[in-house]
Amino acid sequence: MDKKExxxxxxxxxxxxxxxxxxxxxxxxxxxxxxxxxxxxxxxxALLHYYYRSxxxxxxxxxxxxxxxxxxxxxxxxxxxxxxxEKIEAFIDFYINLISKNxxxxxxxxxxxxxxxxxxxxxxxxxxxxxxxxxxxxxxxxIAAGHIRPIRPEHLVVNIVSMCVFPFLAKPMAAIxxxxxxxxxxxFLLERKTAVKDFVFAALRPDPTA
Numbered sequence: 001m002d003k004k005e006x007x008x009x010x011x012x013x014x015x016x017x018x019x020x021x022x023x024x025x026x027x028x029x030x031x032x033x034x035x036x037x038x039x040x041x042x043x044x045x046a047l048l049h050y051y052y053r054s055x056x057x058x059x060x061x062x063x064x065x066x067x068x069x070x071x072x073x074x075x076x077x078x079x080x081x082x083x084x085x086e087k088i089e090a091f092i093d094f095y096i097n098l099i100s101k102n103x104x105x106x107x108x109x110x111x112x113x114x115x116x117x118x119x120x121x122x123x124x125x126x127x128x129x130x131x132x133x134x135x136x137x138x139x140x141x142x143i144a145a146g147h148i149r150p151i152r153p154e155h156l157v158v159n160i161v162s163m164c165v166f167p168f169l170a171k172p173m174a175a176i177x178x179x180x181x182x183x184x185x186x187x188f189l190l191e192r193k194t195a196v197k198d199f200v201f202a203a204l205r206p207d208p209t210a
Contacts, residue, residue, distance in 0.1 A: 015041040020062050024104040063108040075130035084138040095164045096193045106165050148204040163196045
């Protein structure tokens with residue numbers, strides 16, 4: 001394959017990825033049709049199937065691309081020299097921004113981890129995962145200094161991730177229960193950055209009566 005053919009292949013595949021990403025964000029896996037992806041990419045359905053034989057495989061590859069780009073940013077944040085508070089704030093901001101632009105990814109991860117955990121670890125997750133040692137050392141130092149209350153690090157991480165992700169997973173239910181139209185729900189979800197940070201730091205505040 002010469003350079004011109006390679007460039008054409010790369011361009012076509014990128015158009016497919018971009019189109020698939022748009023449709024998956026809007027409609028999720030179940031609501032997406034391969035024909036719609038082909039139409040948005042400006043190609044015929046036969047060519048789309050030449051690149052990806054199934055909607056599920058394309059869904060996996062697009063989600064994997066998002067995860068692969070996100071992990072180095074998360075790793076850089078956790079392993080940086082930022083103070084603990086700024087590190088938590090940066091993680092929450094990045095994570096919620098990421099999910100708001102890739103709303104299908106949490107559902108993909110949840111499904112794959114439950115159905116194919118070994119495959120997810122071996123083929124989806126990047127090998128160079130964030131190392132938590134520095135974050136844990138900072139947390140222990142802040143606890144020892146009395147700046148935050150004692151908390152098991154695993155609980156802190158799970159609490160933060162859960163508060164970031166759950167509203168997006170439960171968006172349809174939240175829209176019904178809260179009675180919000182689509183645009184209001186979108187604004188509410190972006191407000192989660194401030195709400196989660198306020199909640200986390202209030203929960204970490206040392207008890208003055210202790």
